[in-house]
Amino acid sequence: MNALILLSNVFLLLLWMRLWRVGPHEFTFNPLLSGPSRLADAVIDFLRPVLIGLPSAWIAGLSLLFLLAFRGVLLCSAGADWQIVVGMGFGRVLGVGNWFDCTVFSITVFVVFLIRIWGLGFLIAVMTPARRPDRVAEAFAHFTRPFSLLPRLHMGLALVALNALLVIHLQHVGRPFTGSFPNGLAALPAALDWQQPVAAVVRLSWLTALSLTDSLHTAGGAMMGVVLASLLATITQNHGLQQLTRESVAFLLGGFSRRPVVIGLIDLTPLAYFFAMNILYGLATGLLRMLLAWSPAP
Known part of the structure; x- marks a missing residue:
């Protein structure tokens, strides 16, 4: 189920990217953008006879909303609960059966x-002293629009605000997850009682910080995905994929790519990055879970 949701999110990201396209030839010269752009344009062209007269961005937006609703209805009929886990600290679960709630959960x-x-x-921007002009950096910047258009400081402020709003929104979606996470940690109560505003703000701060730590987990997962793709490229002798994975590793490492961890002929920098991100993630979530447990519960 998680793999299916991830793949569907990646496809939906293509339509999201199409919303922020500026010029007709903006994606032409980057192969990492031209292919996804053509796929999104094919979807838009297929729907153009139905949505007559609408601009391409409007068609992309309506298609995105329709597919999100369709995914919600489809997975609502799958017979399994749907979970959102934040910071290995708390989560929300949506039981099947209500199509509207499933649609809201799909959008969430x-x-x-x-x-x-x-x-x-934002993590890559912090670790990268100067913007890279390579194709991976350009593609990632387009996939993360409009966030990537912000200055670095504004990125951080926007990220804090978005995670705080996400925590507040999750209070009203689904039901609390009360089980244990895959690492064996029990889910913590994440309710906010605004009748006690000081305690609610404190808990909201810890929950927002927990949500922010998921960026570390995402970074580690992205690096592991690139490493696996690199192994596949080596096994299949795919030189194009090898070049792409090298560029992706350098992009994820940022400024740390200048200080590689090499033993003999083996570059262990990607694995060191992966373990470092997971260690930081574990330490941060452990500390925040402790602070959340100490804060007064509603």
């Missing part, structure tokens, strides 16, 4: 996906 899952990749973009 996509918004969480956007916030996570935007968090990854």
Whole structure:
């Protein structure tokens, strides 16, 4: 189920990217953008006879909303609960059966996906002294629009605000997750009682910070995905994929790519990055879980 949701989010991201296209030839010269752009344009051209007279961006937006609703209805009929986990601290669960709630949950899952990749973009921006002109950086900047158009400081402020709004929104979506996460940690109560505003603001701060830490987990997962793609490229002797994975590793590492961890002929920098992100994620979530447990519960 998680893999299906991730793949659908990636496809929906193509339509989201199409919303922020500026010029007709903006994606022509980058192969990482031209292919996805043609796929999104094919969807738009297919719907153009139905949505006569609407601009391409409007068609892309309506298609995105329709597919989000369709995914909600489809997964609502799948017979399995749908979960959103934040910071390995709390989560929300949506039981099947209510199509409207499933649609809202589907939209929420996509918004969480956007916030996570935007968090990854901010993390890379912090670690990169100067903007890279390569094709991976250009493609990622387009996929993370409009967030990538912001100055670095505004990125951080927007990310904090978005995660705080996400935490507040999740209070009203689904029901609290009360089980244990895959790492064995129990879910913490995440309710906010605004009858006690000081305690609610404190808890909201810790919950927002927990949500922000998911950017570290996203970064580690992205690096592991690139490493696996690199192994596949080596096995299949696909030189194009090898070049792409090298550029992706350098992009994710940012300024740290200048200080590689090399033992003999083996570059361990990607694995060091992966373990570092997971260690930081574990330490941050552990500390925030402790602070959240100490804060007065409603």
